[in-house]
Every structure is written in C-alpha cells, then in structure tokens.
Amino acid sequence: MKDRHIIESIEKTSMPKVIILGGMHGNESSGIEAIEHTLQLLKKNQQVIKKGSIYFLKGNIAALQKGERFLDKDLNRLWKKSYILDEKNNISEIRELKELHHLIVEKICQNNFEDCYFMDLHTFSAQSGIFCIPSGNKKSLDLAASFQIPFIEKLAESLPGTAITYLGNQGVTGVVLEGGTHQTQQATENLSAGILHMLATIGVIDSNWNEVQKAQVRLQNEGKKYPYHLELSYRHQLENSSVFKMKEGYYNFKRIEQNEILAQEKNKNVSSPTNGFMLMPLYQKKGSDGFFIVKEIKDIYTKEKS
Ligand SMILES: [Zn+2]
Known part of the structure; x- marks a missing residue:
C-alpha cells in the first residue's frame, strides 16, 4: 500500500x-x-x-x-x-x-x-x-x-x-x-x-x-508526578492568538485557584473561572486555545501498583 x-x-x-x-x-x-x-x-x-x-x-x-x-x-x-x-x-x-x-x-x-x-x-x-x-x-x-x-x-x-x-x-x-x-x-x-x-x-x-x-x-x-483521571472544566478559546499573552511560569498540572490571573488578552487580565489544574498553556505564536483547566475525578479507574 x-x-x-x-x-x-x-x-x-x-x-x-x-x-x-x-x-x-x-x-x-x-x-x-x-x-x-x-x-x-x-x-x-x-x-x-x-x-x-x-x-x-x-x-x-x-x-x-x-x-x-x-x-x-x-x-x-x-x-x-x-x-x-x-x-x-x-x-x-x-x-x-x-x-x-x-x-x-x-x-x-x-x-x-x-x-x-x-x-x-x-x-x-x-x-x-x-x-x-x-x-x-x-x-x-x-x-x-x-x-x-x-x-x-x-x-x-x-x-x-x-x-x-x-x-x-x-x-x-x-x-x-x-x-x-x-x-x-x-x-x-x-x-x-x-x-x-x-x-x-x-x-x-x-x-x-x-x-x-x-x-x-x-x-x-x-x-507518578501528576493526577491520574481528569476531566475538562474550562477551555479558553482564542479568536486571535496574537493578542493573547500567557503569564510566565505556568506548566501542565500546575494547581490554580479561582480568580487567579493567568494571562493578558487585548491588554485585559484573564482570570481563572475555577480551581483546578492548568493544561496546555500557550507559549507559542500559533494556536486556537490559550489554556485549559482540568479537574480530578475519583472513580473506578485506579492506577496499577508499581
Ligand atoms: Zn499537536
């Protein structure tokens, strides 16, 4: 083929x-x-x-x-x-x-x-x-x-x-x-x-x-370094990534608090609508999402013992 x-x-x-x-x-x-x-x-x-x-x-x-x-x-x-x-x-x-x-x-x-x-x-x-x-x-x-x-x-x-x-x-x-x-x-x-x-x-x-x-x-x-089972809680969609600037210092699964200022967009503060974990903060020019916030779910899925 x-x-x-x-x-x-x-x-x-x-x-x-x-x-x-x-x-x-x-x-x-x-x-x-x-x-x-x-x-x-x-x-x-x-x-x-x-x-x-x-x-x-x-x-x-x-x-x-x-x-x-x-x-x-x-x-x-x-x-x-x-x-x-x-x-x-x-x-x-x-x-x-x-x-x-x-x-x-x-x-x-x-x-x-x-x-x-x-x-x-x-x-x-x-x-x-x-x-x-x-x-x-x-x-x-x-x-x-x-x-x-x-x-x-x-x-x-x-x-x-x-x-x-x-x-x-x-x-x-x-x-x-x-x-x-x-x-x-x-x-x-x-x-x-x-x-x-x-x-x-x-x-x-x-x-x-x-x-x-x-x-x-x-x-x-x-x-082992991160939470295991999560679900999406919030998605910060961008119309124009050139007017969005993520604050420095965010990384995947960094814990964040409600109202925490996460970014600047068109010179205005973008604050977190909820508690949770940061996911995929945008530190590159092209992208359609500024960041995501995820929350942990406790349920039937458990990690195998290592
Ligand atoms: Zn990709």
Whole structure:
C-alpha cells in the first residue's frame, strides 16, 4: 500500500489494524522521531510481532517540511464532513485532510472500524507533563486509562474538528498521546514508550518483550508526578492568538485557584473561572486555545501498583 502519508507499514495478519500518526502539527517532530525509533526496534525484533497490521503515518507533510504548526489552517481542527467533502477549497491543509481521510477510512479501515485503533502523537509548548486524551467511547477510555499517566475526559469533544473525535465517532478506538515539550528528547522517548505500550495492550506485540516492560515502567514513573483521571472544566478559546499573552511560569498540572490571573488578552487580565489544574498553556505564536483547566475525578479507574 503506497501513499505519501505512509512512513511504513508492518502487515502480519489483517486484524486488528493500528494506525500511529505523527506530525499532525508540523512543529511536532518528536512524533515522527518516535515512529522511526519504534520501527527500527520492531524490525530488529520481528519475532515480537504477533498479529495485526501497523500503519505508521505522517500528518501534515507540507507543514513538517517547514517545521511550522500549520501553513493555512490547523489540520487537527478540520476533521468535519464539510471540509472533507469541500470541492472548492484547495488550501494546503484541506489537501492533506482529504488524503489522510481517504487513506485511513477507505484504504486502511475499509469503513470497518470495530477492530481499528488510532494513536495520534503530539507535543506541546509548555514545560513538563505527559497525558492522553481518549475519544469519547468506552473502549478508548479504557485504553487511555491503561497508560498509567493522566488521561482527560471531555477534552476531545470540546475541540471541534479533531481527528480523534471524528474517528472515535465512527467507532475507532483511539487516543491522543501528548508526550512532552516540543522537540525534546524526553518527549520523543515518552511517545516511543506510548507506542510500544499501546501495541502490547492491543495484543499486536508480545507484552513480555523487555522493551515493552521498559516502556511501561517509564510511563508509570512519568505518570507518578501528576493526577491520574481528569476531566475538562474550562477551555479558553482564542479568536486571535496574537493578542493573547500567557503569564510566565505556568506548566501542565500546575494547581490554580479561582480568580487567579493567568494571562493578558487585548491588554485585559484573564482570570481563572475555577480551581483546578492548568493544561496546555500557550507559549507559542500559533494556536486556537490559550489554556485549559482540568479537574480530578475519583472513580473506578485506579492506577496499577508499581
Ligand atoms: Zn499537536
């Protein structure tokens, strides 16, 4: 199966199908590096592959070449029927969207989503943190919980036009993995660990392989630093990111108080509407959200003892 978005595929049996995508945002090269690292490991240890087909994809190719988040529009806000079927609009990201959509939905999943898995690799501009975002269905939530790192409900649904929500609505089991700060070795290693964990959890690779065990210990150790099960409490959406300035010193999962001043927007203070934890404070030029606030949920999901 040849396509410019396929980095490489490993096809052992037809099911399950696992799609691992890096570089949905062109400035997030760690996802591509993690894929390349994982591919090398798998090629050297082919005996660990038990079943299924793994497709390693790159997202926004034109933006990756320039090292920019996107050229015209954020590719991860366009996953809607209106854009996918848009015949007139020929901007760079619409072309990437149509190709990726055709590849994933028609060629790989063949419109049969029950046994399809999707992992979308990302990094962020803030310092510290690792977390995952499940799509809205129960299988995705269970998968997200298995990483032993923070996982955040209701976040994917709050962001219109993301691939995770679009594919999740079709019945794909999927998670976004946010591995760490842009272009850091730590983010690449976290994303690599996440890929191995996901492949082992689905049963595609041998979970007793020492590389899987190392990866899972890494995720557990990273996860220990942060709250575990959270949900979105507030999203600070931006119309124009050039008039927004986050105050210095915020990072993922920093505790914040109601009314705390978090940013400046059009020279006015932006204060927190609620208590909670900071998530994805914007410290880069391009972006459609200034920050998110999340709250911890105590419930049936508990971390495994390490
Ligand atoms: Zn991203």
